[in-house]
Amino acid sequence: MNFLEERIAKDGIVKEGNVLKVDSFLNHQMDIELLNEIGKELKKRFEGKPINKILTIEASGIGIACVAAQYFGVPVVFAKKAKSINLEGEMYVAEVESFTHKCKNQVIVAKKFLGEDDHVLIIDDFLANGCALQGLIQIVQSAGASVEGIGIAVEKGFQSGGRIIRNLGYQLESLAIVESMDSENGTIYFREQ
Ligand code: 5GP
Numbered sequence: 282m283n284f285l286e287e288r289i290a291k292d293g294i295v296k297e298g299n300v301l302k303v304d305s306f307l308n309h310q311m312d313i314e315l316l317n318e319i320g321k322e323l324k325k326r327f328e329g330k331p332i333n334k335i336l337t338i339e340a341s342g343i344g345i346a347c348v349a350a351q352y353f354g355v356p357v358v359f360a361k362k363a364k365s366i367n368l369e370g371e372m373y374v375a376e377v378e379s380f381t382h383k384c385k386n387q388v389i390v391a392k393k394f395l396g397e398d399d400h401v402l403i404i405d406d407f408l409a410n411g412c413a414l415q416g417l418i419q420i421v422q423s424a425g426a427s428v429e430g431i432g433i434a435v436e437k438g439f440q441s442g443g444r445i446i447r448n449l450g451y452q453l454e455s456l457a458i459v460e461s462m463d464s465e466n467g468t469i470y471f472r473e474q
Contacts, residue, residue, distance in 0.1 A: 284318050285434065285457045286471045293469060295462045299409075299437065300381065301469070307434060308341035308406050313348065319456060320349035323404070323432040326454040327353075330429040332402045334358060334395070336421065338377070338388060338413050342405040345434055349404055358395060360388040360417060373423045375416035380409040390420050397425035408433045408455060411442025418451075435459065438472050 282290065294302040306312040332353055337346035338360045346357045360375075363386070372389040379386060395401070403417050414431060421428050428451055436443050436455035446453050458472035 282471065283456065283474075284315070288312075288315060289435065289457055289459075289471075290469055295464045295467050295469060297464045299440065299462075301407075301435065301437065301459060301462060303406075303435065308344070311344045316345055316348035319345055319434055320352045322456055323349050323402075323454065324352035327402060327430045327432065327452070330402070331400045332429050334399045334401050334426075335404055336360065336390070336395070336401050336417055337404045338362075338417060341407075345406055346404040349432070353402070355402075358390060360390050360420060362386040363389045373420045375419040375423075377416035378410075378412045380407075380412065388416050388420070390424075392424070395420065395424040395426055399424065399426035400429045401426050402429055403431045404433070405431075406434050408436040408442045408446070408453075409440045411440075411445045414442065414446055418449075430454065432456075437462075 292305050296302055306315055333355050335346050335350050335355055335357045337343055343359050350357045371392055374387050374389050377386050377388050401421050430452040433455040436458045438458040438460050460470045460472045462469045
């Protein structure tokens with residue numbers, strides 16, 4: 282097991298409805314040393330890629346993206362969740378269905394922060410069905426920028442997102458892939474990588 286898998290096995294909590302809680306170290310209380318290790322590992326996995334910007338989505342992607350950004354030396358842009366705002370053509374917009382909250386959000390990025398010269402690494406905490414990632418990819422495409430890769434902390438390999446995104450041809454690096462988990466006895470099995 283790698284460092285993240287070990288931590289998930291120790292402190293992750295399996296909830297009903299295929300939800301894995303990692304809020305004691307990843308996305309509510311955040312263990313910055315762990316985030317540093319995630320940042321270093323992502324830098325290693327995307328070595329040689331001409332990344333000049335990191336894109337994530339609020340809220341829980343922001344912490345990981347910001348710590349990782351220090352290893353890449355690039356700025357972070359986060360897509361904001363917007364209910365009803367005056368879009369006025371100054372924003373890229375995508376629709377994202379939330380896995381955890383079961384609702385649809387429009388996510389927006391100001392056009393001035395993403396353009397055709399950008400080479401983007403997308404980062405998020407979780408990958409489940411892939412809706413969040415597809416929204417972010419759509420925003421990068423609308424900007425005429427390129428997706429250099431996608432870095433995820435925890436992929437739930439038993440949901441469809443990973444397969445969909447890899448089939449689209451993107452370099453998707455998930456530091457931990459949960460193969461199965463059981464809310465009755467709390468067991469978590471990881472995919473060998
Ligand atoms: P997707 O769009 O891939 O279905 O879901 C990804 C988003 O939903 C992530 O941004 C993450 O915030 C949230 N999410 C999905 N599954 C889980 C989970 O099991 N636990 C937690 N904490 N968040 C999740």
